[in-house]
Amino acid sequence: MNIYGMGVLFNRGRGIASYEAALRQGWQKPSEVEAPYGPGGTYPVYQVDLEQIPDRTILKKMRRSDKLSKMAVLAAHDAVDDCGIPDIRQKNVGIIVATGHGAHPTTFEFLDGILDFGEAAASPTVFSNSVHNAAASYIASVLDIHGPTLTVTQFLFSFQAALQLAKVWLEEERCDYVLVGSADLYGEVMGYIGNSMLTTADDGKIRPFHFKPSSHVPGEGSVFFLAGNGPSQSVYCSVADVSVGGDQGDGAPADLIILDADGMLPDETAYLASVSGDIPAASYTPLFGSMMTGSAFTCAAGALMLKNQVLYPNPVVDNPHDVRLLKEKTDAPARAIHCIRYNAHAERAVINLRGAP
Amino acid sequence: MKGERVLITGCGAVSAAGMNRSETLDVFARGQRNAGPVTLFETALPYPVFEVREIPRAFFLEGQRTLSLALIAADEALGEARLSKDLSSYRVGVCMGTTVASQLNDIEFYRSYRTHGSAPMTAAHRYVNGNIAEHLARAVKARGPSLTVVNACSSGTDAIGVALSWLRSGLCDIALAGGADEMNRIPLCGFGSLGIVNEGLCAPFDRDRQGLNLGEGAGVLVLETAASARRRGNAADLYLAGYGSESDAYHLTAPHPEGVGLRASINRALAESGIAPQDVSFVNAHGTGTIDNDVVEGKVLRDLFGADVTMLSTKGFTGHTLGAAGGLEAVFTAAGLQEGWIPASIGFSTLDEDIGLAPARKKTTITGRYALSTSLAFGGNNAALVVGRDGKA
Numbered sequence: 001m002n003i004y005g006m007g008v009l010f011n012r013g014r015g016i017a018s019y020e021a022a023l024r025q026g027w028q029k030p031s032e033v034e035a036p037y038g039p040g041g042t043y044p045v046y047q048v049d050l051e052q053i054p055d056r057t058i059l060k061k062m063r064r065s066d067k068l069s070k071m072a073v074l075a076a077h078d079a080v081d082d083c084g085i086p087d088i089r090q091k092n093v094g095i096i097v098a099t100g101h102g103a104h105p106t107t108f109e110f111l112d113g114i115l116d117f118g119e120a121a122a123s124p125t126v127f128s129n130s131v132h133n134a135a136a137s138y139i140a141s142v143l144d145i146h147g148p149t150l151t152v153t154q155f156l157f158s159f160q161a162a163l164q165l166a167k168v169w170l171e172e173e174r175c176d177y178v179l180v181g182s183a184d185l186y187g188e189v190m191g192y193i194g195n196s197m198l199t200t201a202d203d204g205k206i207r208p209f210h211f212k213p214s215s216h217v218p219g220e221g222s223v224f225f226l227a228g229n230g231p232s233q234s235v236y237c238s239v240a241d242v243s244v245g246g247d248q249g250d251g252a253p254a255d256l257i258i259l260d261a262d263g264m265l266p267d268e269t270a271y272l273a274s275v276s277g278d279i280p281a282a283s284y285t286p287l288f289g290s291m292m293t294g295s296a297f298t299c300a301a302g303a304l305m306l307k308n309q310v311l312y313p314n315p316v317v318d319n320p321h322d323v324r325l326l327k328e329k330t331d332a333p334a335r336a337i338h339c340i341r342y343n344a345h346a347e348r349a350v351i352n353l354r355g356a357p
Numbered sequence: 358m359k360g361e362r363v364l365i366t367g368c369g370a371v372s373a374a375g376m377n378r379s380e381t382l383d384v385f386a387r388g389q390r391n392a393g394p395v396t397l398f399e400t401a402l403p404y405p406v407f408e409v410r411e412i413p414r415a416f417f418l419e420g421q422r423t424l425s426l427a428l429i430a431a432d433e434a435l436g437e438a439r440l441s442k443d444l445s446s447y448r449v450g451v452c453m454g455t456t457v458a459s460q461l462n463d464i465e466f467y468r469s470y471r472t473h474g475s476a477p478m479t480a481a482h483r484y485v486n487g488n489i490a491e492h493l494a495r496a497v498k499a500r501g502p503s504l505t506v507v508n509a510c511s512s513g514t515d516a517i518g519v520a521l522s523w524l525r526s527g528l529c530d531i532a533l534a535g536g537a538d539e540m541n542r543i544p545l546c547g548f549g550s551l552g553i554v555n556e557g558l559c560a561p562f563d564r565d566r567q568g569l570n571l572g573e574g575a576g577v578l579v580l581e582t583a584a585s586a587r588r589r590g591n592a593a594d595l596y597l598a599g600y601g602s603e604s605d606a607y608h609l610t611a612p613h614p615e616g617v618g619l620r621a622s623i624n625r626a627l628a629e630s631g632i633a634p635q636d637v638s639f640v641n642a643h644g645t646g647t648i649d650n651d652v653v654e655g656k657v658l659r660d661l662f663g664a665d666v667t668m669l670s671t672k673g674f675t676g677h678t679l680g681a682a683g684g685l686e687a688v689f690t691a692a693g694l695q696e697g698w699i700p701a702s703i704g705f706s707t708l709d710e711d712i713g714l715a716p717a718r719k720k721t722t723i724t725g726r727y728a729l730s731t732s733l734a735f736g737g738n739n740a741a742l743v744v745g746r747d748g749k750a
Contacts, residue, residue: 036474095604099507101461102459102460102507104460104461107460107461107462107543108467110543110546110547111462111464111467111543112471114464114542114543114546115464115467115468115471118401119400119401119402119542119545119546119549120401120402120546120549120550121550122546122547122550123550124547124550124551124552124610127546127547127548127550127551128547128551128609128610128735129609130460130547131456131509131735131736132456132459132460132507132508132509133507133508133509133734133735133736133738134609134735134736136508136736136738137604137609137735137736137737137738138609140604140605140606140736140737141605141606141607141608141609141737143606144606145604145606146603146604146605146606146617146618146621147603147604148602148603148604149508149602149604149736149737149738150506150508150515150519150602150738151506151507151508152504152505152506152507153459153488153505153507154488154490154491154503154504154505155485155488155491157503161502161503161504164502164528165504165519165522168522168523168526168528169522171526172522172525172526174522189461189467189470190461192470192475192476193461193478193481196478196481197478197481197485244502244503245500245501245502245503
């Protein structure tokens with residue numbers, strides 16, 4: 001499966017150029033949000049500011065939608081635009097949206113309506129937008145895509161499962177192309193839960209190689225990939241294999257291992273089993289924050305590096321376990337990158353990316 | 358094994374119509390409607406609902422009713438497939454559809470948070486441990502792919518379609534697939550706010566239909582490659598012949614007036630099955646009893662299959678079970694082919710001239726080899742499954 005186009009929306013902007021710039025420039029302190037309850041103060045969040053999006057064309061088409069849908073449509077639109085495939089919208093394009101938590105702030109807004117105005121007076125518009133597949137629906141209608149449209153959730157493995165299914169759909173020719181990606185967002189209540197269940201890095205810096213104790217900084221954003229099985233010219237990379245859980249993929253050697261360690265697990269020492277002295281490791285989670293579907297950002301970083309033949313250094317290099325880290329920008333040819341995520345049961349998911357032939 | 362037939366070796370169903378498939382078929386035959394007021398939570402809303410009678414102790418999980426329902430249906434399906442609850446020696450995938458179990462919509466948790474700025478984490482822990490596919494996979498020690506589909510009302514059908522793709526691609530040899538959803542206050546308020554819930558009992562495709570009733574339940578299929586079934590010495594005459602899914606790309610809540618996505622989904626499912634519309638012996642329609650759904654779906658079915666098509670909606674027996682609907686209706690579709698009859702489309706009495714299609718008015722004999730089940734969903738998702746029966750087993 002080849003990746004022909006990508007769209008990225010995160011706290012540092014919209015588009016591939018913004019993401020490449022972040023990979024080059026390294027870590028920046030995230031914004032702070034005020035804690036709405038409790039002892040007060042602020043805490044760090046990698047938030048997307050849609051008001052800063054200069055091109056309002058897409059957003060004008062979805063005034064009644066919520067932030068999750070807007071982020072997803074922007075990223076999906078950019079992936080389609082980026083692919084450079086003529087008449088792509090006339091092809092049979094499938095859509096798979098992976099989300100960890102869906103539009104939870106919209107769900108809580110609907111609950112506000114019930115609590116404030118009664119069961120019979122809650123807003124139908126808010127209810128409609130709170131449904132998990134609203135974002136996928138907006139992608140289909142705004143981009144005029146009519147293929148199979150699916151929204152899936154598997155918490156930390158949501159994106160890997162979506163990518164695996166995209167590969168299957170293409171192999172069985174259910175679609176000509178698949179627009180597969182992720183969308184997750186920050187919300188006050190989920191922030192409260194995250195603070196209660198996990199450790200927040202007060203200085204806003206995720207330290208991916210600390211492993212235990214881990215610390216998280218909530219992030220939000222959306223990444224989409226336009227994937228297909230056609231010619232391999234003008235592609236970012238190919239997805240050679242996606243393995244989730246038991247099946248551990250093709251075992252091909254890699255030039256770089258990217259870990260999704262982001263503090264979403266209190267104990268991330270399982271990642272130590274996936275690093276070695278032979279292959280440098282990196283983690284770019286400090287650039288976009290902690291989220292269930294952060295693996296899509298990691299995959300985008302891998303795809304960019306394989307296309308550009310540049311390996312970007314770790315944005316945060318605190319390294320108490322003496323892992324072999326990629327510390328300098330490297331221009332040596334890169335042929336394969338493994339993107340690795342663990343879940344709470346110490347099960348591993350691996351996305352094997354290969355450079356275009 | 359790639360390209361091989363995918364058999365249905367087990368089915369399980371739990372809904373207001375019955376705690377298992379056998380009970381359900383009895384209720385179908387009697388034309389009994391087990392609806393009543395909401396008992397599972399306090400509500401001032403006047404809508405009748407279809408609740409499951411009682412969760413057996415062996416399947417009860419505190420605060421995780423959707424998972425309990427899924428386990429009941431899976432247990433029945435595994436039993437019929439002659440599989441134990443420890444599937445660790447097989448390559449098994451689990452794909453389940455849901456709506457309620459995917460959201461943290463615990464109103465007491467949220468009320469506490471709003472009022473006090475804090476809330477017990479019990480609800481949050483249930484939520485993060487409540488992914489339905491993962492839970493079911495761990496319960497049966499499945500080692501293959503695991504995925505929860507959250508495609509609103511087509512979730513169950515799409516989950517079965519995903520499992521079909523997995524099996525055909527060789528990702529697993531056996532899959533548990535279907536959907537589950539519990540009766541919950543949030544969707545009741547939500548559908549109520551949309552003005553599409555009936556204060557009486559639903560009447561799918563009827564001229565005087567007044568909207569849907571909500572229900573709860575779970576429907577699970579054991580799908581299996583023919584090679585796997587052979588290895589286990591299992592025989593099955595039912596199989597999943599095809600799946601189609603297409604988007605309307607039209608509106609968040611309303612179906613496309615011409616049913617473009619539904620039409621394309623059905624055509625795709627028929628093409629995948631290698632059959633023509635006239636090969637379909639009956640259609641188990643989505644048929645919610647809302648004005649919009651039934652007129653669009655009815656027109657599409659009439660166009661594709663003719664005004665004399667044998668069809669029904671089983672939602673008059675179960676209510677609209679949301680993410681479970683596709684799973685339950687796949688089980689009912691398979692049962693119709695296997696048993697050789699379908700029940701009356703309960704609730705229907707008067708033909709709607711705008712639809713021009715009458716569902717089954719009485720228990721109807723089925724003799725064909727193929728049947729279709731359709732689902733339409735919020736967001737313009739449409740999905741269709743073709744179930745086949747070869748009659749050799």
